Amino acid sequence: MDPQGGPYLNKKALCSPLGAARLCQLAMGCAVIAMVTHSAGYSGSQGVFCMAAWCFCFAMSVVVFFLDATRLYSFLPLSWDNLTVTCAAFATLMYVTASVVYPLFFVRSECPYAGCEVRDFRIAVSVCSILGTLAYGAEVVLCRARPGQIVVGYMATASGLLKVVQGFVACVIFGALANGSQYWRYEATVYCVVVYASCFALTALVVIMTLCKRTRNVCCMPFDRFVVVCTLLEVLLYLSASVVWPVFCFDPKYGSPSRPSSCPQGKCPYDSKVVVAVFSFLNFGLYTADLIYSQRIKFVSSNANS
Template sequence: MDSQAGPYLNKNALCSPLGAARLCQMAMGCAVVAMVTHSAGYSGSQGVFCMAAWSFCFAMTVLVFFLDATRLYSYLPLSWDNLTVTCAALGTLLFVTASVVYPLFFVRSECPYAGCEIRDFRIAVTVCSILGTLAYGVEVILCRARPGQIVAGYMATASGLLKVVQCFVACVIFGALANGSQFSRYGATIYCVVVYAFCFALTTLVVITTVCRPTKKVRCLPFDRFVVVCTLLEVLLYLSASVIWPVFCFDSKYGTPWRPSSCPQGKCPWDSKLVVAVFSFLNFGLYTADLVYSQRIRFVSSPANHRV
């Protein structure tokens, strides 16, 4: 079907469950940004992260909605289905993280000296952020492919969605590494950092390749076989890093098994090492689940913009 046929505006962008979810995303994003800017406020690295996450997601959703409503996505050299579900998954992760971080650092049960207005605004921000998380989650559910289904959009499969989560978890690991983790003390921990960076780059490459151009083959391998090979390699690498990192950080021969009492809150290398260890195990589990799910899908190529 010709993408130029029919009306210029896409009524399904508004009059559909998917359109309603995106409208809710924009409404909650706008409300959160407005309330934080008006009275709720933010400060420090935690507040900056939350504000950046909300603003980015709001701008991203507005752009996606506009391109979908005007059908201008048909002029882009992108796989629209893959792009939109990737954006929805990323929005879900950013919103859920901000929904946890903001109340943890900025909401208190007692009223500040200036009155309860600021506290009430911050509670409202948290509620709207949670509702925004649900709206992004609904879009992911609406676009997600079912197990065993032959699909044209790889990112709509469980394996594709896990790729987004893996990249997000890797970013958390990089943030902890940069926060005084002292990873350069041993060659083994430097190896772990190389593993994290390599796996992140490889996973990002798969996502970008899928979004930018539908792929049947990568060199001599079918695309789905190439993804399985990459995922198996990442599972093995993360398994090694998940064993090596705790040994060289928490064994008494190389590090400290328990948190030092003199360590400052928020700037303690031991805390950063613990975060890296926990999220390394988490990403190992995600890559393992990805490898299992990848056996159940059959990916087929589609035109660059599948929806009409």
């Protein structure tokens, strides 16, 4: 028996909609990894990314399910509700990306040289990956706080979930910057990189503080006000970067307004610059939505209720 007099195992980990969603995550993750390693296969950086995403999410789901079923999460110095919804949101994004990348690069209507069996396995992998996406998305929906609801778990709010998406989009931007974007050519584009890194650091700080239950007061102000101040700063910084980056990358005075014909597909600096520009605008929109949603949060410090 546990200290509260209940059973060691948590029946809700199995007999609940949330438990069913997590079991589906495990089943789809296991099926995808088994089929890819058995016959579907993967290659190149795209395939490695997909396999890494599936394996990471599967391992994360195993740990979450085990800790929830055995109630061992009560011994962790972390906010369990915030941690699980953060993991589910991040896994949803990873699965969405893998569910697009894998069929795009590996599924063809005609049979490859290895035969139609490989094609069929790859189609099955894509289907199971999509089902896994729905399973992780279902957990996010089940754990999400409703508007106007007084909540302890900040990460369950729309603002908290947007923080996960913002961090994921920032990682895409960093990947494009590292892929021959030539951002070092101008001080203005270096400034944009500093903006992306600073905003990512602030977002990660808010998430880490929430997971570690450090949500009472920050810099002599309530946590919810601290989040709003950070978000407003990030909106202003992304607004400047969303203007500066396209000017210094696509204006004829500094860069190229169109894709050079001699540029190799997949290894062209212009492509990386376009990705950075598009996702900069996307993150600007996400931070703006975050700022709007954060005004509606009625947040209760987890320290006061733990």
